[in-house]
Amino acid sequence: MAGNIGSAAAPITSSLSKLQALNGLFAIYKKQGPTSADVLNALKEALLKEAGVQNPNPRKRKKQSLKMGHGGTLDSAASGVLGLGLQICSPSLTMKSLLKGISVQSNTQQAEATTVVGIGNGTKMLSTMLAGSKKYVAVGELGKATDTLDATGSVILEKDFEHITRLDIEDKLKAFTGDIMQVPPLYSALKKDGQRLSVLLKKGHKVEAKPARPVTVYNLTLQEFKPPHFTLDIECGGGFYVRSLVDDLGKALSSCAHVKELIRTKQGQFTLEEHALHEEQWTLERILFSLQPCSESEQALDCTKPPEADTLGTHSEVKMKT
Numbered sequence: 324m325a326g327n328i329g330s331a332a333a334p335i336t337s338s339l340s341k342l343q344a345l346n347g348l349f350a351i352y353k354k355q356g357p358t359s360a361d362v363l364n365a366l367k368e369a370l371l372k373e374a375g376v377q378n379p380n381p382r383k384r385k386k387q388s389l390k391m392g393h394g395g396t397l398d399s400a401a402s403g404v405l406g407l408g409l410q411i412c413s414p415s416l417t418m419k420s421l422l423k424g425i426s427v428q429s430n431t432q433q434a435e436a437t438t439v440v441g442i443g444n445g446t447k448m449l450s451t452m453l454a455g456s457k458k459y460v461a462v463g464e465l466g467k468a469t470d471t472l473d474a475t476g477s478v479i480l481e482k483d484f485e486h487i488t489r490l491d492i493e494d495k496l497k498a499f500t501g502d503i504m505q506v507p508p509l510y511s512a513l514k515k516d517g518q519r520l521s522v523l524l525k526k527g528h529k530v531e532a533k534p535a536r537p538v539t540v541y542n543l544t545l546q547e548f549k550p551p552h553f554t555l556d557i558e559c560g561g562g563f564y565v566r567s568l569v570d571d572l573g574k575a576l577s578s579c580a581h582v583k584e585l586i587r588t589k590q591g592q593f594t595l596e597e598h599a600l601h602e603e604q605w606t607l608e609r610i611l612f613s614l615q616p617c618s619e620s621e622q623a624l625d626c627t628k629p630p631e632a633d634t635l636g637t638h639s640e641v642k643m644k645t
Contacts (some may be wrong), residue, residue, distance in 0.1 A: 339374040342389060342607055347616040350593035352598045353405040362405060363393050369605045398487045398566075403459070403587025404595055412632045427460040456541060458558045458589035460584055463569040465551040468579035472508045472566035476581070489548045495575045496555075499568055501633045508566050552583065560611040 338385040367389055371379035393405050428459045465484035469476030539560035547554040557565060566582050573580025592615075600609055 327388045328439075336609065337485045339371075339376065341611075342374045345610065345614060347614045349600065349610055349613045349615065350590070350598040351364075351405050352595075352602070354602075355400055355402045358399045359393055359405055363391060366605050367391055367600075369602075370607060370610075374608055380385075398473065398475075398585065400473055400582075401585040403524060403585075403586075404590040404593055404599055433637065435489065455591040456558055456560060456589070457563075457587060457591075458556070460546075460586045460588055461557060461565050461567055461569060463553050463555065463572070463580045464583045465553065465576070465578055465580045467551075467581060468570065468573065469581045470509075471581075473582040473585070473603055480576045480579050484551055487543065487550070487576050487578060490574070491544050491576060492548060492553060494574060496543050496545060498575065499572065500540050502537060502539050503572075505562075505564060505567050506535045506572075507533045507564055508580040522558055536562065537575045540568075558589075 351362070351366060353359060357365070368379050369387060433467075465487060466482060467478050468480040468482075471477075540557065540563065541560070542556070542558040544556045545553060546556050555569075557568070558562050559565075565585055569580050569582045586595070593599070598613065600613060
């Protein structure tokens, strides 16, 4: 009987070892609704269950058996690319040995949005995701402003928009291209005294707007205009809020506006069409096939100092917002 128990435990141990040996970046799809942290925890839970871990608790911050972080928060109402990072803590397990015996066909399924994920030492690479460019498709609605600047909030102002033409929008967009100053939304993951502004607001606390800060917009074009809705293609750097852009644009047009729909189509080198793994593809085999490994110098980093995956998520919320 002992032999049977040992043989049954061996595959679990092997799977968990392979999972803990992952080291690098990959991208997943985030659907509308859950927060980026929710998606990250769901991914952790799926992988730990596949590895045979009983009753995994992905929200537990200490003594994590799997270190993982994402490269930039998406609003719960947004969908898109979410990048993650992972860490290798077993130098004897190489990527070649991990891939041995695995045959995976390329993913041709198109996704709406992508999240870049870092696992292990890959979490230390996530700063690149924050600093790199991002692309979004945003649908705005003229004539209504909300307290959250998107469709999840309450309407706080309504104004006429019939006077606005396509040429008006295209002309105003010029002022929002290049290096500009932008005030972050009140409802955001930015923090005051260690608490998120959005949480403070929901608790009824008064919150002052953060000061305007420099952001960069590389490309901004109007793709469609069907009043009251308009669709923007946006390529921007870190720290940029699409919600603030749409709100500011509405004001510049002598009206008001909010974000009705938001999709992140690119984060760093990861795109929605080519790299995002859907929830049904969150398996060790698929991630091994998709993983972008760390460089040799990054793999040599001390694994005894685990990356602060949860903190990385917080930093991403500060530096790359929607």
